[in-house]
Amino acid sequence: MRRPGSDGRPGFRRRDHSVAPWIRTRLRTAPGAAVALALLVMATACLAAAFPRAVERYEDAGLRRAVLDATAPRTSLQVSAPQPGNYIPQPERETALRPESMRKAYERVLNTIERPLAVDPGQSTYGVRNVNNLEAAETWLPMPSGLPAQMSLAAQSGLAEHSRPSAGRLPRAGSTVTAATREVEAAVTTETAERLDIKVGSVIHVPAVERDPLAVRITGIVVPRDPEGAYWTTQPLLRTPSLIRPPTQGGEPETYWLGALLLSPDAAPVLLGTPGEPARYWLLTPDPAALTAHDLSRLGSAVASLESGPGLVKVRASTDADTGVSTDLDEVLASYAELRSGVRPLVSVAAFGTGAVAVVVLLMAGRLTADRRRTELALLRARGASLRGLTRRLLTETAVVALPAGALGLAGALLVVPYGRASYAVGAALAVTLLACAALPVRALAAHRAVGVHGAREDLASVRPSRRRTIAELTLLVLASAAVLALRGRGTSGTSDEAHGSGGSGDLGGSGDQLVAMAPVLIGVIAALVLVRLYPLPLRWLARPAGRLRGAIGHLSLARAGRTSVSTVLPLLALLTALTTAAFGGSVLAGVADARDRAAVLNLGADARVEAEGALPATLPERVRSTPGVREVTPLSIAYEAKPGAGVESVPLAGVDPEGYARLADRTGLGAFPAGELKASPAGATSTSGAEGSAKSGEGGSAKADDDGDGSAKAGGGSAKAAIPALASSAVADRYGTRPFSLRLADGSDVTVRITLVRDLTPALPGTDFLIVDRAGLGTVAARPTTLLVTGDEVSGAALRKAVSASTGADADATARADVRLRSEERARYVDSPLQSGAERVYAAAVAAGSGYAVLALLLALVRAAPERAALLARLRTMGLTRSQGRRLLVLEALPQALLAAAGGVLTGWAAVRLLAPGIDLTSIALATPGGAPPTGTAALHTDPASLFLPALTVLLLATTIAAGQAWWTGRRGSVRELRAGDSR
Known part of the structure; x- marks a missing residue:
């Protein structure tokens, strides 16, 4: 029964407002859509709930490892x-000293410990x-x-x-x-x-x-x-x-x-x-x-209170007026907080990026459902359904599916990550579920405010952006610009603070600075909005010359691409945000890997380093060279206590073979130099060798150094021509200049050197003080190799140690057992904190999840256009369109949007990395040990080509493949075969 409403239109009786039968009918008619929505909500709720628990797990593990590694003498109160x-x-x-009195005092002291310190x-x-x-x-x-x-x-x-x-x-x-x-x-x-x-x-x-x-x-x-x-x-x-x-x-x-x-x-x-x-x-x-x-600040306050605060007053009241409390636990907590402050914001960037893509996909799912049911909802409005009642019915319909799915996703997250506080997980899953419930009703509310069966065209080329949209885009542009400027400014100030010794980290800032962490996402949003505005222009330019071509496929595909719905902004936004996050995340992970590799190379100088305190066996270089995976072996003669002139200071000196060492320096990127400029002349080698004679005759038989007052020295009996050329660090070159000076070695011999090359880094010796000379200019004893630098693609540590052990064990002249270090092992030393490894895993998982949501957004966009494209092909087949032409039409129609997303993703990712790089320091997440940072400075962020181009190419390939697959599947349907206009292909 119907009765007219207050406005004269037919309405629904109050007893017909029950929505349960209507919801059951809708779920029965579209079970696939309901199941797809449930799976999407369940997966998103599971990821959202698992993320804070995973972060809390690795942060707690990192704190406990930091306390355990600090050892009890430092952390005990x-x-x-x-x-x-x-x-x-x-x-x-x-x-007062008997056990009973001491035990009572112990119990009173325990009662003064403030939580969360246990x-x-x-x-x-x-x-x-x-x-x-x-x-x-x-x-x-x-x-x-x-x-x-x-x-x-x-x-x-x-x-x-x-x-x-x-x-x-x-x-x-x-x-x-x-x-x-x-x-x-x-x-x-x-x-x-x-x-x-x-x-x-x-x-x-x-x-x-x-x-x-x-x-x-x-x-x-x-x-x-x-x-x-x-x-x-x-x-x-x-x-x-x-x-x-x-x-x-x-x-x-x-x-x-x-x-x-x-x-x-x-x-x-x-x-x-x-x-x-x-x-x-x-x-x-x-x-x-x-x-x-999460109790780190309270822990620090509790320790400070015991050391010099109210807690100390209570301890003295419980024991003695002169009682003192000492511990280094506060320093351990501060060191961990500094490490976390550099790691947490980087993870926040990935979380915001993935979260933004997930939100866009949920909105797209709601919009896809609303567009699919546009005719049905418009008819209900035309027949008298109120906007409030229609919205309530859609909300209830979606909630019936989304609420159980969200609960299952939350339960899955609690099972997968059985650690951490449940409150944040419940809040994240609830937010996802509420968003999924509201997406369809809100979209229907916006689209059906006015009653009407037929709406105007919403083609991208014909609809002019509204003022509200323009204001929203300008607001986002201002927010993105502010975030980028804040991040770049923070990086500059952090560098300045570090230079002045104030301990500025130069990272993304505190965990509460969400605007800065959202900078890559905002850049992707702005790029998507700008590209959507510019998208019709090149299509219009190309449509005119394409119309004059003989075939109709090119012109038709461009016309179809230009008439894309304005709803394309959501999939484009999802793709650009995901591609930006993937590019940024890939650049972060690549920068971390490069920083660790470089730090390991700086410490070792090659892929492996064999070093002993004394001389190595003469047969060892050949034995190591024959080890599987070894490409080249560079012998070094290192003297760490070479003393210039008559002073007491020492400078590390390394004797090398110029040809091989120059190749090593060029390969590792550590101070490359021309080999010819380091070679010692035969005359110089003759006049400055004689280490054995000087060792026997003592000081009288060695070259005497006379200080001429200007910081240089001349060898007795020699000249400037007798000095062998040397490569020095900047600090050593500034100290001794380019005049020849004498070096007294540990075996009693002297050698005169003259600095001809200056480099900041060198493979043989880490640090800022070093001298590199030709081994031919040293004496017989001083020139014996003490170190081997080994290069190779896959150096086996076990095989190398076996060869070294066999050689040193068989050689009676070996003065010390050799120490073997591999670059892979040195690199692994920088990841000694669960905070770093956990952050890397969560970051990689967030980037992977964002990429998956981007692919899902692309699929949703293609699914939305699938019925229209199928109908178009069916009509065109009646006019003689072949199957191959249909495939080309759909591929060419999808190609502009795919190219737009791919090119925009590459440009946006590149711009995000370049804009944000000055404000990001990867040292905290890359190098665990405080002394592990390379002497060249911090680990900087740089663009990673693979992270830029591979996701973009994947999007392009996926879009064209799906379009071609859709054309192939549509061509095989019976209705198309019935409508076919006589083509045999």
Whole structure:
């Protein structure tokens, strides 16, 4: 039943507003569209929910690795208090050191620790030890230089839980121990017993105050259960004795052993009777498993409070007024925060890019559905359906499909990444689901505000952009320009801060600077809008000459391409954003790989480096050269302690074969030079060699250097012609100039050199100080190779080490075992943080997901145009269009848009990288170790040709292939065969 509405038009009764039957009917008539929407929402919700959890997982893992790698002596909170004052009665002083008092103080200190800082009770401990070491009177203890051994007495809790006896038993206190007790029991670790010749039953006497020495009887030798645990490593002396070398004023260095005797905690009061100044301590080890990166600022505040804040006041109230807290945990946290500040914004760029493409694809899906149902919705509006009721029905219809799909995607993300906070994952999945639900109703609301069955043409060539669109595009242009300028300015200021020592990172900025992280996306958006505005112009220019050609395919394809719907802006936006993100991401990953490769080459100088402290065997170069994968071997004679003139400074000197070394320098890009300018003349080689004679005759037989007052020196008996040419670093060249000067080598020989070439880098020696000379100008001893630089495409580390080991083991003249280092191993050393490796994996996954969404956007655009193209081919077939002509027509029609997307993607990606490169420093994500940065500067971002062209070519190939496939499939349908106008092909 119908009744007229208030406006005179027929309307729906209120009881007919139930949408359930209508939704069931719609889902039954289009099950494929519903399933496709569900799959799209599920996949997008899964990726959106998994991303924050994956980021949180690798950030937390990086923080915990940073704390573990920093070792317990740096990260433990060391709370220490001096012995009770002498004004306190002796019984109270002894009571303060007994286990019960120490345990209560330990519990009170634990209560002062603020969250999120958590303490690992299994590795934390407390006790009493003497600050001043006590000299042992036993002469049977080892005395390397005649000095008696010294002992540190420690009564630390938890010895039974953290060790097991290998001989004897654990120490006991027996009766009540006081400061006047004359003998106590102790244990030592196996390392202490082995190095100090201590056995069970040994007695060690240490000084006491105003009485006979204190006798410490060794009752047991213990083995640490976890030698690398914080219990033993916070105070390494408890586990391993040290050989101490006190500072001396000349003469032979004197050494003595320092070991630890482990007393029972009940025996702690006996330390008051020694001159060792006993001190109480509580060692609190942070629990790495409880550390999370999102609490980093609160962690720093908690540590600062304990060191010099309210926390320290509470600790002193719980222990002693003079208690102090020391730790390097705050420095470890600050170092990690600096590394994360350089890594996180780069990942944000990939997240924003992929998120933008996913949003565009969801909007395209809603628009595709709205366009497919345009006639149906227009008819409903014409028959009296209200805009609000129609929107509600479409929203409910979409929600029935999207909500379960979003829930399944969230569940999949929680299962795939079972780590991290669920709140961010739920929020991301909910945002995706709500966007998917709103895409179709909002599009229908915008398209059917006015009632009408037939709409005007919305061809790209005929529809003029509205003022609102122009204002929106100008707004986006301003935002993109501001983001790019902010990023470039931040990079410049970061460089300036670094130059002034203020620690500026020069990266993308803080994690909250979302505008800067969206810069590549905004550049892609602006490019898409600009290209859509310019797209009709070249088609119009080409349509006129194409119309005068004999065939109709070219003119028809251009006319069809020019009449593309204005909705092409969404797929073009998705493609350009994805291509820009892929180009930027590929450039980042390529820049990281290049930075690591260059840093490894700078440290090694080649693909592999074989180096020894002494001379290498004479047969080793040939043996290494015959190893599989080795292309060339460059021998070097390196002297790290060459002393210019009569000074005490040293300069690293490398003797090389100019021809081979010049090829190596050119191949590695480390200071290439002409080989002829480094060759020593035969006269120079004769006059400056004679190392053996000078070594025998000492200073009198060597060339004497006379300082002429201008920083240069002349060799006795030689001349400027006798000096051999040298390649030097800029610092060395500025220091010694181009005048000849003498170098005194470690074997006693002298060589006169003259700097003729200056380079900033060289393969033989890393750093900023080096001299490179021809080995022919050195003496026989000095010219013996100490290093081999090995180049090859696939150098096998196992084969190379086997060859080196066999050669050095068989050669009796080998002075030292050779150290073999490979560039691949050196490169892997720079990725020692889960923060870096995790960020790279997430970045690559985000770029891959963005590329997948771009392909999906292209497919959606082609699916939207498929019915129209099929109908066009069917009509044209009735007029005699052949199958091959139909394929050419669809390919040529799709080619302009594909070319537009591909060319725009290449240009946009190139522009994004070039515009943003000055503000991006890849050093944090590329080089893990602080000293791993190459001396040439930071790891800069540069364009990667593969990342620019391969995705663009893929888009072009995919678009033309799909168009050709559609023409082939349409030509095989029965309706087309029935409409065919007599063609036999």
